[in-house]
Amino acid sequence: MEENNNTHSPNEPEKSKASTRRDFLKNLGLAGVGVATGAAALYSGHIFEAKKEATGESKVLLTQDGRLVSVDSLEIKSHEKTGEDLRESQSREGIPGRRWVMVTDLSRCRNARKCISACQEAHHLRPEQYHMNTLQMQDSPNTAPYNMPKNCQHCDNPPCVAVCPVDATYKRPDGIVLIENDRCIGCRFCMAACPYSARIFNWIEPKDAAKDQGIEYNAELNVPQKLGTISKCLFSADRLREGKLPYCVEACPNSVYYFGDENEDSVTNGTTKETVRLSKLLRDNGGYQLMPELGTKPRVYYLPPKNRLFPFEEAKDATPEKV
Amino acid sequence: MDDNKLTFDKITSDLTHHIRINKGFLVWMGFLTVSLVACLYAYSLQLRTGLGVAGIRDYVTWGLYLANFVFFVAASLIGMLISAVLGLAGMKWITPLTRIAETIAVSFAAVAGLVIVSDMGRPERLAYVFIYGRPQSPILWDVTVIITYFALSLLLLYLPMIADMAILHRKGALPSWLKGTYKCLSLNFTDTPAQNRIINRSIRMLLILLVPMALSIHTVTSWLFAVTSRAGWDSSIFGPYFVSGAFVAGSAAVIIAMFFFRKNYKLQDYITDLHFDNMGKVLVTVSLVYLYFNINEFLVPGYKLQRADAIHLTELFSGKDACMFWIVQIGGLVLPILLLFFRPFRKPLPILVISIAVLIAAWFKRYLIVIPTQEHPFLPIQHVPQNFVVYTPTLVETMITIGPFILVLIIITLISKFFPVIPLHETAVEKGVEDV
Numbered sequence: 155m156e157e158n159n160n161t162h163s164p165n166e167p168e169k170s171k172a173s174t175r176r177d178f179l180k181n182l183g184l185a186g187v188g189v190a191t192g193a194a195a196l197y198s199g200h201i202f203e204a205k206k207e208a209t210g211e212s213k214v215l216l217t218q219d220g221r222l223v224s225v226d227s228l229e230i231k232s233h234e235k236t237g238e239d240l241r242e243s244q245s246r247e248g249i250p251g252r253r254w255v256m257v258t259d260l261s262r263c264r265n266a267r268k269c270i271s272a273c274q275e276a277h278h279l280r281p282e283q284y285h286m287n288t289l290q291m292q293d294s295p296n297t298a299p300y301n302m303p304k305n306c307q308h309c310d311n312p313p314c315v316a317v318c319p320v321d322a323t324y325k326r327p328d329g330i331v332l333i334e335n336d337r338c339i340g341c342r343f344c345m346a347a348c349p350y351s352a353r354i355f356n357w358i359e360p361k362d363a364a365k366d367q368g369i370e371y372n373a374e375l376n377v378p379q380k381l382g383t384i385s386k387c388l389f390s391a392d393r394l395r396e397g398k399l400p401y402c403v404e405a406c407p408n409s410v411y412y413f414g415d416e417n418e419d420s421v422t423n424g425t426t427k428e429t430v431r432l433s434k435l436l437r438d439n440g441g442y443q444l445m446p447e448l449g450t451k452p453r454v455y456y457l458p459p460k461n462r463l464f465p466f467e468e469a470k471d472a473t474p475e476k477v
Numbered sequence: 478m479d480d481n482k483l484t485f486d487k488i489t490s491d492l493t494h495h496i497r498i499n500k501g502f503l504v505w506m507g508f509l510t511v512s513l514v515a516c517l518y519a520y521s522l523q524l525r526t527g528l529g530v531a532g533i534r535d536y537v538t539w540g541l542y543l544a545n546f547v548f549f550v551a552a553s554l555i556g557m558l559i560s561a562v563l564g565l566a567g568m569k570w571i572t573p574l575t576r577i578a579e580t581i582a583v584s585f586a587a588v589a590g591l592v593i594v595s596d597m598g599r600p601e602r603l604a605y606v607f608i609y610g611r612p613q614s615p616i617l618w619d620v621t622v623i624i625t626y627f628a629l630s631l632l633l634l635y636l637p638m639i640a641d642m643a644i645l646h647r648k649g650a651l652p653s654w655l656k657g658t659y660k661c662l663s664l665n666f667t668d669t670p671a672q673n674r675i676i677n678r679s680i681r682m683l684l685i686l687l688v689p690m691a692l693s694i695h696t697v698t699s700w701l702f703a704v705t706s707r708a709g710w711d712s713s714i715f716g717p718y719f720v721s722g723a724f725v726a727g728s729a730a731v732i733i734a735m736f737f738f739r740k741n742y743k744l745q746d747y748i749t750d751l752h753f754d755n756m757g758k759v760l761v762t763v764s765l766v767y768l769y770f771n772i773n774e775f776l777v778p779g780y781k782l783q784r785a786d787a788i789h790l791t792e793l794f795s796g797k798d799a800c801m802f803w804i805v806q807i808g809g810l811v812l813p814i815l816l817l818f819f820r821p822f823r824k825p826l827p828i829l830v831i832s833i834a835v836l837i838a839a840w841f842k843r844y845l846i847v848i849p850t851q852e853h854p855f856l857p858i859q860h861v862p863q864n865f866v867v868y869t870p871t872l873v874e875t876m877i878t879i880g881p882f883i884l885v886l887i888i889i890t891l892i893s894k895f896f897p898v899i900p901l902h903e904t905a906v907e908k909g910v911e912d913v
Binding site: 282284287288289290291304313316317318319320321322337338339340341342343345346347349350351353354355356357358359381382383444445448469473474475476477 | 526527528529533534535536538539596597598599602603605606609610611613614615616617620701702704705706707851854855856857858859860861862863864865
């Protein structure tokens with residue numbers, strides 16, 4: 155085509171004319187693109203220079219995921235959000251600088267189930283709905299049975315978050331996996347994906363549905379519970395925001411739970427309020443995680459049930475026959 | 478058939494004489510409509526009071542609805558096997574079966590979309606999947622491929638029908654509203670070589686597109702399970718295992734549909750014993766492939782018996798689900814394979830019986846894939862009501878599960894009643910009869 159245009163065959167004056175016009179338009183277009191590119195380059199250069207000039211002093215700040223970064227002071231803008239906006243963004247962004255972690259000492263659990271009732275009361279759950287459940291475990295026929303409190307493991311590689319089709323469950327920078335039940339479509343893919351059976355579903359009208367009417371939804375408390383949506387342990391994110399320990403940790407009469415911040419390498423026992431080094435606690439007691447082979451990277455650690463302080467007793471069920 | 482007497486008009490009347498509203502049709506549709514209304518009432522109960530009306534609870538959280546969804550997606554795959562795989566391979570005998578296969582594909586794919594909505598705790602938030610959709614979630618992939626597959630199948634049902642619509646509009650002694658509809662649908666087709674070229678080329682393109690899309694829909698559906706770490710689902714062959722199983726269910730569905738269309742619409746001259754014989758061979762072939770994947774799926778973990786697998790397989794082989802498992806595996810797979818090796822069993826009536834058995838077994842197989850795995854999670858199920866531990870479907874749930882089947886029957890009945898079950902134009906072209 156190109157060659158034909160240039161030779162200007164005299165037998166085809168019409169076509170040649172049309173081609174010339176097309177060529178002209180093509181060239182015009184090329185020129186236009188060239189000008190636009192040049193202008194863009196100049197403009198970005200200008201922006202770059204303008205940025206360079208804004209040199210205040212350098213400030214060192216802690217980001218939400220716990221990194222220290224240095225930022226030019228003139229670049230720092232205050233974060234202004236109010237009301238619902240704030241709550242929504244807070245519950246997504248988490249508590250800056252923290253990496254929450256829980257340690258459960260299996261040698262101390264006597265299945266008092268106080269953690270369970272405190273949790274169920276706080277989150278408005280029915281008796282058969284568990285964010286935290288104490289299981290009676292026996293790993294093999296010849297090993298001793300023990301009680302194992304089991305809650306959401308707040309995995310760093312959470313299978314539930316991966317499969318959620320609508321971003322209704324999410325992992326926060328402070329390590330907590332939360333649920334937004336205003337968003338949940340009730341497909342229960344997360345329940346199928348969770349190897350710890352940590353998630354529950356509101357199959358029927360939630361216990362306090364009538365009482366909770368009109369309360370604004372708080373994702374950090376998961377209240378009000380909503381029919382047809384998922385619920386699960388939240389590490390009591392609302393309590394953490396107030397600087398308090400989770401409901402279950404505080405309610406335990408037998409000093410089973412430690413809770414704290416991995417960044418600070420310290421955890422506090424909910425019963426004795428004693429604060430210890432996380433790394434030392436895990437090292438000295440052979441701390442481990444549940445099913446680490448699945449690659450979920452849980453944020454809940456267990457201390458093995460050795461030298462148990464209480465004899466193992468078969469648990470009595472308080473749940474109804476059928477729901 | 479006497480070939481001398483085979484004229485274009487005869488073919489037209491043979492293939493379209495059923496297009497009229499008769500008493501049988503009204504009674505059948507009335508029955509289906511009443512049944513559907515009953516099932517819709519059951520669904521309205523679920524809408525009002527929540528998923529709790531079903532037997533599913535926190536451990537077995539995916540029950541009949543999910544098994545049903547997998548079954549519907551499976552059955553819809555047959556459109557691809559018959560039209561695309563056999564068609565592109567140059568098999569001529571499939572011509573009278575293509576529309577039946579496509580009708581099954583379209584109706585099952587369309588209804589599969591509804592089945593999955595019935596499993597949602599918050600069906601009114603369906604739009605969130607499109608508004609807030611996360612491409613990381615296999616559900617998004619499933620939604621995408623099912624919609625695409627449905628659209629392709631619908632086009633593949635429609636394009637070969639354009640020529641038929643033109644013929645019906647010209648020749649049929651039909652009510653004027655029906656003729657008007659046909660005229661509209663025929664897009665002014667006048668059987669020119671140029672028009673035929675466009676249609677044939679488009680059909681071929683659709684057939685080629687259909688192969689990867691059909692493989693995708695069932696592979697992605699299998700991934701809803703295989704991406705989890707649960708025993709019984711954590712399998713790397715789930716994709717081909719599901720796809721081969723889908724061909725078994727779909728072939729059986731086509732054979733059943735062939736039998737009833739042939740009988741009710743008097744198509745004995747077009748759907749012959751040879752077609753049943755060939756479909757029997759197709760069914761036995763895909764069943765053998767499925768058997769191969771079954772052996773892989775159960776023998777390999779069964780040999781190792783890792784802890785969670787051991788619990789799961791023991792329940793299937795000799796525990797609570799053993800009865801269903803062996804009936805499904807032997808009655809729905811091994812026995813049909815053995816019988817279909819012999820020609821007498823590929824005659825219309827015996828193969829109908831075998832296909833019905835295969836199709837029912839195929840549904841229960843989906844149940845066995847979906848439910849038992851959830852009854853044995855990694856950690857023990859404790860301190861919950863008895864109905865959380867053992868899954869028992871409720872009456873309402875069963876009705877909501879039956880509803881989609883009725884809807885599929887309604888769609889298939891309507892399509893087959895108002896359009897030629899066997900491609901008219903194609904049959905005429907193949908028989909070498911010209912429209913004069």
